Amino acid sequence: xxxxxxxxxxxxxxxxxxxxxxxxxxxxxxxxxxxxxxxxxxxxxxxxxxxxxxxxxxxxxxxxxxxxxxxxxxxxxxxxxxxxxxxxxxxxxxxxxxxxxxxxxxxxxxxxxxxxxxxxxxxxxxxxxxxxxxxxxxxxxxxxxxxxxxxxxxxxxxxxxxxxxxxxxxxxxxxxxxxxxxxxxxxxxxxxxxxxxxxxxxxxxxxxxxxxxxxxxxxxxxxxxxxxxxxxxxxxxxxxxxxxxxxxxxxxxxxxxxxxxxxxxxxxxxxxxxxxxxxxxxxxxxxxxxxxxxxxxxxxxxxxxxxxxxxxxxxxxxxxxxxxxxxxxxxxxxxxxxxxxxxxxxxxxxxxxxxxx
Amino acid sequence: xxxxxxxxxxxxxxxxxxxxxxxxxxxxxxxxxxxxxxxxxxxxxxxxxxxxxxxxxxxxxxxxxxxxxxxxxxxxxxxxxxxxxxxxxxxxxxxxxxxxxxxxxxxxxxxxxxxxxxxxxxxxxxxxxxxxxxxxxxxxxxxxxxxxxxxxxxxxxxxxxxxxxxxxxxxxxxxxxxxxxxxxxxxxxxxxxxxxxxxxxxxxxxxxxxxxxxxxxxxxxxxxxxxxxxxxxxxxxxxxxxxxxxxxxxxxxxxxxxxxxxxxxxxxxxxxx
Numbered sequence: 021x022x023x024x025x026x027x028x029x030x031x032x033x034x035x036x037x038x039x040x041x042x043x044x045x046x047x048x049x050x051x052x053x054x055x056x057x058x059x060x061x062x063x064x065x066x067x068x069x070x071x072x073x074x075x076x077x078x079x080x081x082x083x084x085x086x087x088x089x090x091x092x093x094x095x096x097x098x099x100x101x102x103x104x105x106x107x108x109x110x111x112x113x114x115x116x117x118x119x120x121x122x123x124x125x126x127x128x129x130x131x132x133x134x135x136x137x138x139x140x141x142x143x144x145x146x147x148x149x150x151x152x153x154x155x156x157x158x159x160x161x162x163x164x165x166x167x168x169x170x171x172x173x174x175x176x177x178x179x180x181x182x183x184x185x186x187x188x189x190x191x192x193x194x195x196x197x198x199x200x201x202x203x204x205x206x207x208x209x210x211x212x213x214x215x216x217x218x219x220x221x222x223x224x225x226x227x228x229x230x231x232x233x234x235x236x237x238x239x240x241x242x243x244x245x246x247x248x249x250x251x252x253x254x255x256x257x258x259x260x261x262x263x264x265x266x267x268x269x270x271x272x273x274x275x276x277x278x279x280x281x282x283x284x285x286x287x288x289x290x291x292x293x294x295x296x297x298x299x300x301x302x303x304x305x306x307x308x309x310x311x312x313x314x315x316x317x318x319x320x321x322x323x324x325x326x327x328x329x330x331x332x333x334x335x336x337x338x339x340x341x342x343x344x345x346x347x348x349x350x351x352x353x354x355x356x357x358x359x360x361x362x363x364x365x366x367x368x369x370x371x372x373x374x375x376x377x
Numbered sequence: 378x379x380x381x382x383x384x385x386x387x388x389x390x391x392x393x394x395x396x397x398x399x400x401x402x403x404x405x406x407x408x409x410x411x412x413x414x415x416x417x418x419x420x421x422x423x424x425x426x427x428x429x430x431x432x433x434x435x436x437x438x439x440x441x442x443x444x445x446x447x448x449x450x451x452x453x454x455x456x457x458x459x460x461x462x463x464x465x466x467x468x469x470x471x472x473x474x475x476x477x478x479x480x481x482x483x484x485x486x487x488x489x490x491x492x493x494x495x496x497x498x499x500x501x502x503x504x505x506x507x508x509x510x511x512x513x514x515x516x517x518x519x520x521x522x523x524x525x526x527x528x529x530x531x532x533x534x535x536x537x538x539x540x541x542x543x544x545x546x547x548x549x550x551x552x553x554x555x556x557x558x559x560x561x562x563x564x565x566x567x568x569x570x571x572x573x574x575x576x577x578x579x580x581x582x583x584x585x586x587x588x589x590x591x592x593x594x595x596x597x598x599x600x601x602x603x604x605x606x607x608x609x610x611x612x613x614x615x616x617x618x619x620x621x622x623x624x625x626x627x628x629x630x631x632x633x634x635x636x637x638x639x640x641x642x643x644x645x646x647x648x649x650x
Contacts, residue, residue: 274595301407303431305418308485309519320415322406338406340415372617 042070045078046085046173057086060094062103080104084173091165095177107185112163114142114228118179119156120171128228128252129162130235130245138245140231142224149235161185219304221364222319222345225256227298229366230323234296237289237327250283258346258365266371279369291327291334298323307347315347342370411435414454414624417601418485420613423450424474425482447475456616456626466630470609481606486515489605489638491646492522497594500585504594505531507582510646526647527579534576537565544569577649600628602646604638 045053045065059066064077065086080096080103087093094106114126117137126142130149137152137160158171158179169176232253236246254260257279264282267274277285299322307315320342327335344367351358411432414420422430426447433450436443448471455462474481483490492511497504510526542565548555559569567574585591601613614628633641642648 272597274597276595299403299407299410301410301431301435303415303419305416306485311516311519311521313519318416318418322410324406342416 043067043089044087045083046087046169047078048082048084048174050173057088060086060104060106062096084177085169087167093161093167093180095180097181099181105180105184109161109165109167110163112161115139115163116161116185117152117157118159118161118176118183118185119152120158121156122179122183124183124185125152128232128249129160130248132160132168140228140235140249142228215307218307218317218347218364222304222317223302225345225364225366226319226321226341226343229253229256230296230298233283233286234294236283237286237291237294239292246287250280250287253283254280256366258348258367262367262369264369264371267373289327291329292331293328295326295328296323297326313349315349317345317347319343319345337373340372342372344368409619409621409623412453412621412623414626417613417625420454420625421483421485423454426450447480451475453622454627456614456628457622458616459628463630466632469632470606470611470630473608474606483603483605486513486520487605489603491525491602491604493600493602493646494596495598495600497597499592499594500531500590503531505529506597508647510648524579526649527582528647529578529582532576532578532581532585534567537568539565540568542568578647579649601625602641604633604641608632608634610638610641 042054043057045055045057045067047053053067053069055067055069057065057067058075063080065080065083066075066077068075083096085093085095091110092106092108094104096103097105115129117125117129117139119125125139127139127150128142129137129139131138132154135154137154137157138149139152141150154170158169159176160168160170171179232249235241235249236253238246241249260278260280262279263276264279265274265276302319302321304320305318307317309315320340322338323341324338325336326333346365346367347362348365349360349362351360414423419430419432421427423432426445427433432453433445436445451471451474455467490512494509494511496507496509498507499505508528509524511522512525513520514523542562544553544555544559560566562569582591599615603609603611603613610631610633611627612629613625615625616623616628631637643650
């Protein structure tokens with residue numbers, strides 16, 4: 021299996037310095053160009069090679085895949101009215117693996133090695149890390165816009181033309197994601213709110229957080245992997261200023277932690293195994309618009325935490341969690357047209373211990 | 378009489394009886410979760426008989442055909458462990474709220490409802506209690522909570538100890554040289570202010586917060602005060618307990634006309650006159 025290009029998510033998160041601010045064009049002859057793309061039409065892509073100002077062009081037939089430094093993926097497709105397809109990878113809720121058998125796996129990728137990819141499947145709060153052999157993978161698309169190619173570029177391009185990226189959270193056109201605290205709030209009355217979609221996204225992010233927490237608190241998790249899970253968790257939040265307040269039905273004392281510190285403390289619990297399950301029943305409040313143009317809601321759900329040592333449950337509690345969820349609107353110019361878009365972030369969390377067993 | 382403990386108990390049993398004869402722990406947890414008023418928003422929804430609220434949907438799933446009428450939903454919002462409910466008040470309140478021609482509903486943007494927060498603060502290396510009153514302020518089509526009242530006994534000036542200490546009536550003759558002594562007379566400072574003076578404690582509090590003298594430790598408890606129902610004031614507190622009657626529940630109900638409400642705003646909520 022040829023591993024052409026590797027910019028793993030975690031390398032970026034850990035500041036390893038391997039990321040490059042360059043566009044990449046994968047060519048039909050098997051080579052790749054690192055360049056600055058200056059234009060894309062239905063039939064050609066224009067680019068400047070690094071260090072030059074001369075514009076060159078490639079015909080559609082010469083190109084398999086294009087990845088921009090902003091995290092966008094494009095490929096020529098005569099079936100598309102524009103002559104090409106494009107996707108903003110940073111609009112994904114999860115990392116995404118396109119498999120040779122046509123499936124798409126969604127989740128949070130923890131690590132890759134020469135044989136396997138370890139990941140947490142999306143939307144399964146109590147799941148343990150899964151392993152996907154790289155021999156079955158065509159392409160990995162990280163939610164921060166980076167990618168790993170395992171298959172041949174032509175094979176990948178054919179797959180995408182045939183199936184798309186197949187899944188929620190992907191924009192059909194290049195849309196920039198909001199950056200918490202920095203994007204331009206859209207006039208909220210113009211945001212087209214789909215409450216069902218909001219609820220789904222918000223619940224999905226809270227489940228993903230629970231999943232990471234079960235990894236962090238598990239002694240079997242390698243130290244680096246736990247740190248990676250913390251990074252992935254923090255990325256779900258509007259900012260690191262988000263707080264977790266822990267209270268109990270039996271004591272008036274409340275403890276409050278910034279989210280990263282809260283997660284760091286979980287890492288020290290060191291149970292042999294941690295099981296977090298939550299009820300299917302949840303309450304999602306109505307959304308209220310804040311003066312910053314964002315919408316605010318709170319999700320309440322019930323969660324059971326069980327810590328095991330030597331195969332036996334040594335601690336168990338049931339908690340109510342109230343998670344503030346922020347629907348952040350932003351505007352994006354696409355093809356001369358202003359579009360109103362939104363994404364969901366987690367914020368402050370209230371945890372109430374209701375019983376212990 | 379609308380509400381008695383036995384009636385509430387009946388309701389709580391009735392509400393879940395169609396579901397399962399002997400629920401497992403997990404099923405019981407889910408029943409308790411569905412019945413608990415988990416957020417104030419849910420309180421509004423149940424009070425208003427919102428057909429989309431979780432409990433209504435839960436009951437429809439668990440016992441198709443079951444219909445939760447408004448009195449039933451309202452009853453579920455009262456703290457059943459309070460022993461001294463006034464039955465006559467409850468009957469009148471329920472009649473008023475469920476009046477078919479002029480039903481009462483609560484809205485987030487209503488003007489006359491407040492949150493009163495009991496807060497623990499650190500002030501000069503001591504732990505003190507502050508009660509803050511907050512309300513929703515609408516800004517265009519958006520909203521925010523604002524602090525509109527405060528009760529902070531430790532910020533009040535104690536009464537002067539010696540009523541004879543004062544700035545004498547001829548102080549102007551010395552270009553108010555006596556003011557130096559007056560402002561050092563820390564035990565009798567109120568003597569140098571108008572008898573009717575009421576300090577703006579909210580401004581004092583905010584100044585102390587701004588200078589770092591006061592730091593919030595925690596919000597210890599919250600009570601919501603609803604004054605928007607004509608003729609009534611009721612409060613809502615959070616009851617955390619392993620019960621099917623838990624969460625944000627009505628803790629007190631008092632008949633109150635316009636004058637009584639005005640006094641309540643000053644005496645209980647400490648809102649500026």
